[in-house]
Amino acid sequence: MTKSVGIILAGGLATRMGGGDKGLLPLGDGTLLSQVIARLAPQVGALALNANGDPARFSDLGLPVLPDSIDGFAGPLAGVLAGLDWAAAQGATHVVSAAADTPFFPRDLVSRLTQAATDAHAPIALAATLDPDRGPMRQPTFGLWDVALRDDLRSALEGGLRKVVQWTEKHGAAQAVFDPDPFDPFFNVNTPEDLARAQILLETAP
Template sequence: MTKPVGIILAGGLATRMGGGDKGLLPLGGGTLLSQVIDRLAPQVEALALNANGDPTRFENLGLPVLPDSIDGYVGPLAGVLSGLDWAASRGATQVISAAADTPFFPRDLAERLTQAATDAQSPIALAATNDPERGPMRQPTFGLWDVALRQDLRNALQGGLRKVVQWTDKHGAAMAIFDPAPFDPFFNVNTPEDLARAQNLLETAT
């Protein structure tokens, strides 16, 4: 079976980091974004970046840069839609999404999401971590999305929908549940303190 294609979601405004591109912040010997690329690229057939503004700032990555097709920075679903449209142009049937500010997500993300969607016979699967007190906590920027849903998503966004889970629940999204130990693999960098923590975690990340 052909692997899904991947989309890295980097279309946000990064207001808590003072604006700009969080993904280009230094981490380890590279950047946040290079860590994400290193994890996602082996899991997918092809990879693109969802980002708005001048695409030339990412030209050294050698990836297609896909802007939101819905104006106004309406959230991660706009990036998912751009990924679905790109996948359709390639003849792909599924997209795996990952956030550009989350450098430690699982290396078996795509495999586990695909299995969850298959088992549930669902067109969408979202990653989740298992909280011992609150139960599964969904990570809605990490998902598998069926390309057949792209017009439905476009219509929903144009109609004002913004919350990811509001749309995914409508389609009976499955969940792939990941262990949060020794630390949450979906820990994301929102502040300078988070970036410092990510640097410390690099030595223990797997």
């Protein structure tokens, strides 16, 4: 039986926002991160945050803060690994990852990823959005990851691997494809203009 916990990936450098923690930018009555937490927490048994540096800046969230265990900026897979190690300590079978700058991801993300992995007998399932011209477009920071893969992932990262899809394809990752109507649910905030658009979507989207 699948027992999933969640990891929010907040370890990015946010260079297009001038640096700092994108997740702490204001959105609605809270922050980007508070919107992400509100969506993911009901879908998983427990929740943690992957971030580097002083964890005290996230103390008001009441979540465990997990730093990367791989030296240097190793990208989102390092955050997934931190989540896998934490999930194993929780007795979970899987961890579900979500990006800290993507406040409108589906409220059925975890159930859809779990079903995709089960149907394909796959240890990983990634979210994707359906592009009418190009077909499914993968969202590699949104995935379901089997805890049994953590040592394999650690070895790959220590060997220099950084591209998510390169590793997930090796393990035959399944896909859960989401409809982009009325807008891409995986729209993420990279610029001040994106943040302004997110505020409008928050106020007007159904």
